[in-house]
Amino acid sequence: MVHIVDFSMFSAERLANPVGLADALRQLELLLVVSNTDGAVAQIVRELLSVPSLFGFLISVWPSSKKLVERIFTAFPSEPALVPQSFASELLIEISHTLFSIPPDLLSADLSRNIGQSRQYVDNVLPVLTILYRTDFTTQNTAADDDPQFVDEDIDIPFLKQKVKRQRRKVKREVPAVNPAPFHELGVPVPVTNEEARRMADEFVEELKSVLHCTLES
Known part of the structure; x- marks a missing residue:
C-alpha cells in the first residue's frame, strides 16, 4: 500500500523546530483537503498511529485539529460489525491507553477515574462486538445461563373447568453457547436472539463514539 x-x-x-512543525501541520491540512473519501481519512489516521505518540501530539498542538476530528467521525463505520477491525478501534485503543499512562498525580481524581473507566470499557467492549457479529444467536446449540428466573406454571384440570396454579419453579434462561466471560466483564447478559445482539451492538458503538468524542474534543 502506498503511504499517504x-x-x-x-x-x-x-x-x-517551530518552522518544521508549521510545515508539518500545513501538510496535514492539505492531506485532508485532497483526501475526499472516508477510506483515505482512515488510512491517514492509521499511518499517524503507526508512529508512537505522533497522533496525540499533532492533535494537541494543531489549531485546526477540529477539521481532522470532524472527518474522523464522518469516516467512523456506520455498521457496528465493521468497528472492531476499523481505524476507529485502533484510535480508541491508542488514545485511551495514552491517557491512562499519564501519572495520576497530574490529574484530578474524577478525571483520572474517568480515564481509567474509559480505557477498561474500550478494552472490554471491542472483543464483545466481535462475538456479537460472529455468533448466530438463533442457533439451537444453547447452554443454561447462570441467572435463573422464576416462572409460574399452570395446569388444566378439565373436570373442574379451572386452572390451578402450582408452586413457582426456577427455570434456566437459555442462551447461545458462547463464552460469557467477556459479557460479564461489561456487566451485561449474553443476548438470546439476533435482534437483542443487534440492539446491544448499536448501544456499544454509540458509547464508543461518546468516548472518542470526549477524548478528541475535550
Missing part, C-alpha cells in the same frame, strides 16, 4: 503521509515531514527533528 510523508513521514519525512513528521520526523521528531522537524516537529521540534
Whole structure:
C-alpha cells in the first residue's frame, strides 16, 4: 500500500523546530483537503498511529485539529460489525491507553477515574462486538445461563373447568453457547436472539463514539 503521509515531514527533528512543525501541520491540512473519501481519512489516521505518540501530539498542538476530528467521525463505520477491525478501534485503543499512562498525580481524581473507566470499557467492549457479529444467536446449540428466573406454571384440570396454579419453579434462561466471560466483564447478559445482539451492538458503538468524542474534543 502506498503511504499517504510523508513521514519525512513528521520526523521528531522537524516537529521540534517551530518552522518544521508549521510545515508539518500545513501538510496535514492539505492531506485532508485532497483526501475526499472516508477510506483515505482512515488510512491517514492509521499511518499517524503507526508512529508512537505522533497522533496525540499533532492533535494537541494543531489549531485546526477540529477539521481532522470532524472527518474522523464522518469516516467512523456506520455498521457496528465493521468497528472492531476499523481505524476507529485502533484510535480508541491508542488514545485511551495514552491517557491512562499519564501519572495520576497530574490529574484530578474524577478525571483520572474517568480515564481509567474509559480505557477498561474500550478494552472490554471491542472483543464483545466481535462475538456479537460472529455468533448466530438463533442457533439451537444453547447452554443454561447462570441467572435463573422464576416462572409460574399452570395446569388444566378439565373436570373442574379451572386452572390451578402450582408452586413457582426456577427455570434456566437459555442462551447461545458462547463464552460469557467477556459479557460479564461489561456487566451485561449474553443476548438470546439476533435482534437483542443487534440492539446491544448499536448501544456499544454509540458509547464508543461518546468516548472518542470526549477524548478528541475535550
